[in-house]
Amino acid sequence: MNEHTIPTSETSRKLAPFSANTPIKRALAARRLWLVAGAAILGVVAVVGAAWWASATRGTVRYATSPVTRGIVARAVTATGTVNPELTIIVGAAVSGIIQELYCDYNTQVKKGQVCAKLDPRPYQTVVDQNKADLAVAKAQLEKDKANAAYTKLAFERYANLIQTHATSQDIYDNAKNSHDQAVAQIAYDEATIQLRQAALDAAQVNLDYASIVSPVDGTVVSRNVTVGQTVASSFQTPTLFLIATDLAKMEVDANVSESDIGGIKPGNKATFTVDAYPKRIFEGAVNQVRQSPQTVQNVVTYDIVIGVDNSDLALRPGLTAASRIVTDERKNVMRVPNQALRYSPKDLSRAAPPDHTRVWVLRNDAPVAIAVATGLEDDSFTEIVNGDVKPGDLVITGEQLSTVNKAVGPRL
Template identity: 25%
Template structure:
């Protein structure tokens, strides 16, 4: 009995529902649920795109190690704020410092030798000149002695032995004079050569010392910019080999220097240009609107999944940058055109009949409460559509409407 009652109750409810539905359909009559006015408003023609937050060029620096050795000090960690020039890592430099000290001692010795050579040269040349003067005097004496012996010999007042002896002494004096003169020239030549060699050795040693000092600077790693440490790729006590394990030891970012890259489809790139205004949102602040302007459009395309995109760049103010993070996805609207004080209706009031845009204008007639009107539309934003032909300001238009069964496609 209960089962039969339940079946009867279900049939009754189903019949009531069908009756209510048919009653609501009004027997094929149009029913107006909500209306809006055709009004003048400001409309922004917008192009939707997706973007990504990036650091500007130079705002993110990846700092590598140019020296090989043990990391003796690593005073920073991820999240630390550092200032330009601050020491952020130190590599054990004892070996290169010993080499620098050795090179400095060598340079000091070479400079001392150069100074010694320059100071001794006048002394040696003066001494040699005095020797020359003495040998010249000896030569003059030998010449006079030989002349006297020759005169005596011609007068048969001297012997062959004395004449030969005086001649021998004359030749010996001349040879000794030539020898000391040659020695003086040798001293001069040797001095010039020694000066050249020492000066070259000093230049080479200074260059080598300078090279070692430059290499020494690689052992103390300083922050090239002020910013926040975002990555540390090694630990204190680790040994690193320059150019091999650690291409990037520490990364520093200036979080206030950001920009946004918008990826624009090749079919839309011709619709935008530099200077156009944009506004965008990010998922973490869905109700906050960020504003900007297209500052650059890159000519080089980028292909993703077979689709060609071009990159438009938008500068981000330091205030907005404090809320954003690198690599955040942005939902962008590019304002292509702004039309002020144009006739428009809410987007939902414009219906489609094939390729034709239509609206339903309220007539006030009980039998035919809404009139189907073809309209021409202009720009459209997220809320309103411009009407360029077919309506007048103040016209009442159906926003939500129930049409007869044969017009169901317009609901």
């Protein structure tokens, strides 16, 4: 057999797996190629999709700004108090009795010495009449004893002449002298008794006068606590019958300030307050007094301050509840920014200013810029800017908000 002899079938089967040009080998290689190409295509699609989504969905930062202004920065303390007349007189009864007449009522304008009420005077009039009689008896006794003293004086002088001529005895002379001395002493006793009776009469007259209850000042009756026929007893405590305000054109607010705020309040501080009766009106006044006496309620210590206010139009009434604001410090015509501007910090911490600097963020060329500032007085709304590269009109950032805008939204099918 020559060298080109065709191999047998068995030999062909043994050699077929090692042949590079078999159909199975070619199919496997083609499959691997398609798998690699498909993975590459999917990767490219994912990258392109992510880039497309990132460009389609974009976040826009919106800044809330407020301008730097010039104005007033005022530090204040708030307190609640009660409106009262500047001077209120309590009119009571010095003696006990039954109210017989009433001449004053609520809102009555009274003058000093005007009778407002009258107690039944009969018990006190009886005492006065009795003391007048006792005084009359004492005066009559004095006249009687004066006549007796005059007689004893004549007898004493007569026996004094007789004793010089020995016409009478020494005992009779001594008895006449003793009688005269007793008569003179009785006169002194009678005079003292008259003074005693006069004092008792005066005391009884005072009690009778107290039965007429009069106003001690000019003013307005703001309260009446009795009625006709009512019995008032002043044995242990003087009952209050009337409250009289001397001048309702001058009122004051008695406000309670906590111990943490009382240190900054001084007489002369400006104050404003509102009342529920006039919710849209602001009343102005000044601190007249800071009282030293503390008031402790449930372990809370407060101090009473007095705010004086003009009430020429008589709008304020006694007893109104006042919400007061006392200015403890004030700066006028200063550069100021809202307090939120000093608390704002961008969410991108890489742009934040050093923590040891007080700063505000100013919007310049649509971008936030940190400006270091020195602050002064602060109130509930604004802070004074003492130094810094800001000027009135600059827009300081007080907050920010991220708004999402989706450009990839297409028409819905």
